[in-house]
Amino acid sequence: MTRSDKTRLDDIGLVALVGAGKMGGAMLDGWLALGLDPRNVVVVEPHPSEELAALSMKGVVLNPPAGAVTNISTIVLAVKPQVASDVMPSEAAMVGADTLVLSIMAGKTLAFLQQALPKASIVRAMPNTPAAIGRGITVAVPNAAVTPEQRQRAHALLAASGAVEWIDDESLMDAVTAVSGSGPAYVFLLAETLTKAGIEAGLPAPLAAKLARETVSGAGELLRQSPLDPATLRRNVTSPAGTTAAALAVLMAADGLDPLMRKAVAEAAKRSRELAG
Known part of the structure; x- marks a missing residue:
């Protein structure tokens, strides 16, 4: 997928990225390259890199106090699955009535996410590391609450890193993880x-x-x-x-x-x- 094939993100709304490691950071780079205004990005990362700190000088909001940011369009969960239970309570406070939650945590099911975020619109996705050069492939599955507009929003955010495929059967995600994720x-x-x-x-x-x-x-x-x-x-x-x-x-x-x-x-x-x- 070429850069011109990807949806621009200049009207995507406020995006909160929770976890900016290799995969989260690669996604962030893709979003900014496709026109997402740095001022429309909130990043929660306890150990920010020098590159991330530099982006904060360009408008990216880094580690804001709890409750300081509202009207979040999309929350992208990019933390390691082993710490998911620890971070979910603080992220629940960020979810509004129209907020989309996009999780790229390996192995964490829609049921797990829905238990922590009741009634939320949730997309579970599995990207892979070639996302760092815009050549990744991601498979995504939505829960029943996701609207067509939210699905389009998730697709645009994921497509910034490469190709995107959608499935309806979440049970396929373990095989997806094994084939393309790993x-x-x-x-x-x-x-x-x-x-x-x-x-x-x-x-x-x-x-x-x-x-x-x-x-x-x-x-x-x-x-x-x-x-x-x-x-x-x-x-x-x-x-x-x-x-x-x-x-x-x-x-x-x-x-x-x-x-x-x-x-x-x-x-x-x-x-x-x-x-x-």
Whole structure:
């Protein structure tokens, strides 16, 4: 999704970001780039970075006293799920009759959020770390109280970081977390292990690292731009009895990458369910 494809945010209203770590900070950067007035942003972050402190000089309201800010259009919950129970009571006081609550906390269900924020309009979403460069993908699910206008508002805020998909079945969110939420780490591990394998094959470490990084990122971009499915792209670069075929015979063996990835995704989905409590 290009910058011009994304909805501008100059009329989105007052947005309160609770938690400005890597993901929350990436979302904030995207909002400001798309025209959200810094004066329409409130950030609650006990450990603000230097970059966040600098934004406060441009109008972003940083850590205001309780009750000092009213008429909040959207509250974005971007804290770690482990501290959710601690922060929810203070956030409840910020929720007005028309406030949308947008949560990106992994594993925290709509039921959990609704218990802490009765009658609130809530969207639960799962972004991933490529949001930091505007190339993330987010899956979102609304509760019954969300209006069409609020859904559009949530979409605009999430689309500032990349593509957005909506689902109606919240039970899919654990699998979403396991595939796209945790997925970037799997790709980084591929580059890491490919680097090590290159070094063991005799390449100088810097060259092995560069080849692995550029190969993974280049193949990913080809996959994004190509109309072909991954299996077809794989077959297109695999000559019969060639070097790629020899390597794939190992990776596609009965005990190769496929069962390992299935097990990894299953374990991540299980952990997502555990975080829900």
